[in-house]
Amino acid sequence: MDYSSKFRCFDPSNTNNTISTSKTHFSSYSTNSIVRSPRASSSMDHQPIDYKPKISNGDAGYFLEDVPHFTDYIPDIPTYSNPLQDNPAYSVVKQYFVNTDDTVAQKIVVHKNSPRGRHFRRAGPRQRVYFESDEVHACIVTCGGLCPGLNTVIREIVCGLYHMYGVNKVLGIEGGYRGFYARNTVTLTPKVVNDIHKRGGTILGTSRGGHDTSKIVDSIQDRGINQVYIIGGDGTQKGASVIYEEIKRRGLKVAVAGVPKTIDNDIPVIDKSFGFDTAVEEAQRAINAAHVEAESVENGIGIVKLMGRYSGFIAMYATLASRDVDCCLIPESPFYLEGPGGLYEFIERRLKESGHMVIVVAEGAGQELLAESMRSMDQQDASGNKLLQDVGHWISQKIREHFTRGKKMAITLKYIDPTYMIRAIPSNASDNVYCTLLAHSAVHGAMAGYTGFTVGPVNGRHAYIPFNCVIETQNKVVITDRMWARLLSSTNQPSFSCAKDVQEDKREEVPSTALLDGQNGSSQGEKDGISVRSPDP
Numbered sequence: 001m002d003y004s005s006k007f008r009c010f011d012p013s014n015t016n017n018t019i020s021t022s023k024t025h026f027s028s029y030s031t032n033s034i035v036r037s038p039r040a041s042s043s044m045d046h047q048p049i050d051y052k053p054k055i056s057n058g059d060a061g062y063f064l065e066d067v068p069h070f071t072d073y074i075p076d077i078p079t080y081s082n083p084l085q086d087n088p089a090y091s092v093v094k095q096y097f098v099n100t101d102d103t104v105a106q107k108i109v110v111h112k113n114s115p116r117g118r119h120f121r122r123a124g125p126r127q128r129v130y131f132e133s134d135e136v137h138a139c140i141v142t143c144g145g146l147c148p149g150l151n152t153v154i155r156e157i158v159c160g161l162y163h164m165y166g167v168n169k170v171l172g173i174e175g176g177y178r179g180f181y182a183r184n185t186v187t188l189t190p191k192v193v194n195d196i197h198k199r200g201g202t203i204l205g206t207s208r209g210g211h212d213t214s215k216i217v218d219s220i221q222d223r224g225i226n227q228v229y230i231i232g233g234d235g236t237q238k239g240a241s242v243i244y245e246e247i248k249r250r251g252l253k254v255a256v257a258g259v260p261k262t263i264d265n266d267i268p269v270i271d272k273s274f275g276f277d278t279a280v281e282e283a284q285r286a287i288n289a290a291h292v293e294a295e296s297v298e299n300g301i302g303i304v305k306l307m308g309r310y311s312g313f314i315a316m317y318a319t320l321a322s323r324d325v326d327c328c329l330i331p332e333s334p335f336y337l338e339g340p341g342g343l344y345e346f347i348e349r350r351l352k353e354s355g356h357m358v359i360v361v362a363e364g365a366g367q368e369l370l371a372e373s374m375r376s377m378d379q380q381d382a383s384g385n386k387l388l389q390d391v392g393h394w395i396s397q398k399i400r401e402h403f404t405r406g407k408k409m410a411i412t413l414k415y416i417d418p419t420y421m422i423r424a425i426p427s428n429a430s431d432n433v434y435c436t437l438l439a440h441s442a443v444h445g446a447m448a449g450y451t452g453f454t455v456g457p458v459n460g461r462h463a464y465i466p467f468n469c470v471i472e473t474q475n476k477v478v479i480t481d482r483m484w485a486r487l488l489s490s491t492n493q494p495s496f497s498c499a500k501d502v503q504e505d506k507r508e509e510v511p512s513t514a515l516l517d518g519q520n521g522s523s524q525g526e527k528d529g530i531s532v533r534s535p536d537p
């Protein structure tokens with residue numbers, strides 16, 4: 001395999017600001033024959049990002065929150081015509097290329113006089129590209145937890161680069177961020193990735209922790225990589241943002257493109273994250289099993305724990321889809337066990353009414369209750385995420401104890417924990433198509449010279465979104481929204497908060513002229529610094 005590549009590097013110390021081209025031969029991990037720009041000191045600590053938004057304003061309160069481009073920091077950079085226009089498969093397309101001025105509105109439900117608000121650059125192929133096909137040396141890395149569709153995104157980046165842009169040098173970085181400096185790499189070709197979308201997990205492996213900006217960017221430079229595709233959740237996108245900043249500081253012509261991944265669906269701005277639908281679908285199997293077990297015995301209770309560290313989207317959607325669930329507990333809606341309006345009272349009532357019940361609990365639910373009754377466990381994973389107590393076991397035990405105490409009621413409780421089963425499977429058909437679009441958007445963006453961006457649909461249109469917009473906040477289920485009300489009405493569970501509190505919350509949060517969250521299609525609102533979402537019509 002010939003890893004020869006042209007590597008263009010803008011050296012800030014070069015006062016003429018000319019672009020130097022060097023021919024480098026790469027055989028395995030480190031080849032140091034390229035011109036090096038200044039390097040940062042090595043640190044595994046997560047560094048704060050000094051981010052300056054790239055905003056341009058228009059009429060009627062319109063503004064574009066744009067993504068960085070090579071031309072922002074590399075002068076006189078050559079462009080080439082897009083090879084896509086000679087591609088027979090794309091010859092049927094009426095408009096080959098996205099208009100350079102096309103932008104996507106974040107808010108699509110507006111009032112007559114409301115400002116047009118934030119927009120993002122529309123994703124898609126551009127007439128001029130900033131790489132020649134044989135110049136591109138791309139790499140792909142997957143980080144964080146697993147998610148259905150990771151392999152599809154990998155496949156479609158490789159095939160998209162190859163079939164649309166004639167790029168055949170793509171490297172897989174094994175084992176997440178630390179793979180850049182501590183693991184092997186694998187050559188990715190359309191043949192190698194042909195069937196991988198049928199497998200769960202990621203063929204590249206993944207990890208938490210190990211983000212060392214300096215070592216990662218050194219490795220990118222050493223290998224002559226000029227397009228970096230980074231697939232992962234909020235932590236990963238934070239890491240990608242720091243990598244982009246360091247690449248810009250060194251003046252390198254290296255595009256950094258993020259593909260947002262999280263099974264929890266808590267990434268802001270984008271409509272939905274890939275793998276979420278697959279996970280919700282798979283969760284139905286566990287809920288069905290819990291229901292069958294529960295209804296087969298007298299006073300049967302089935303408990304299903306689903307993922308969702310800080311947000312209960314999976315639990316909420318799985319509950320709404322199933323209609324067999326009697327109670328759904330999520331992190332955003334605190335609940336209590338004892339007394340009037342509490343969980344025990346509700347269980348007793350429901351068992352008397354129907355003889356069985358199913359409870360779905362998101363892993364992040366009730367953590368404050370657990371902390372009260374168990375010794376608090378302040379541990380973190382390698383990425384700094386808080387390790388949670390197992391709410392499923394805890395709540396099962398509490399319910400058993402409650403009903404056994406004083407021989408209140410004889411119950412049979414079955415606890416099902418499919419947490420890893422719903423994320424270790426291949427993506428379903430619709431997620432597969434979605435992953436293809438994400439991958440292609442990322443490829444078009446990198447080829448067009450954009451960098452420091454993440455891709456995703458905003459109100460159904462794919463857009464290039466600056467990293468900071470997806471890493472500053474996390475989406476949460478809005479319990480004052482119509483979607484949660486729909487769930488409450490479907491399960492008939494207590495809301496665990498009295499109506500008066502909710503009314504007061506609403507009055508405090510929403511100015512009378514503003515749109516309520518949930519009135520804007522896949523709307524985004526801001527609440528206490530937390531971006532919130534409701535795909536609620």
Ligand SMILES: Nc1ncnc2c1ncn2[C@@H]1O[C@H](COP(=O)(O)OP(=O)(O)OP(=O)(O)O)[C@@H](O)[C@H]1O
Nearest residue numbers: 046144145208209211233234235236238239262383
């Ligand atoms: N603030 C940060 N700066 C730089 N790198 C980070 C930061 N936060 C996390 N990372 C790195 O990103 C990678 C993935 O992070 P993390 O384990 O939190 O998963 P994630 O991408 O959020 O995915 P998910 O939570 O959906 O599983 C890790 O290698 C971690 O070191």
Ligand SMILES: O=P(O)(O)OC[C@H]1O[C@](O)(CO)[C@@H](O)[C@@H]1O
Nearest residue numbers: 145146262263264307308309381
């Ligand atoms: O066991 P792991 O790999 O740390 O992953 C668990 C976490 O990953 C997620 O699926 C995504 O962040 C969370 O819901 C969950 O807490």
Ligand SMILES: [Mg+2]
Nearest residue numbers: 144233234235
């Ligand atoms: Mg995360």
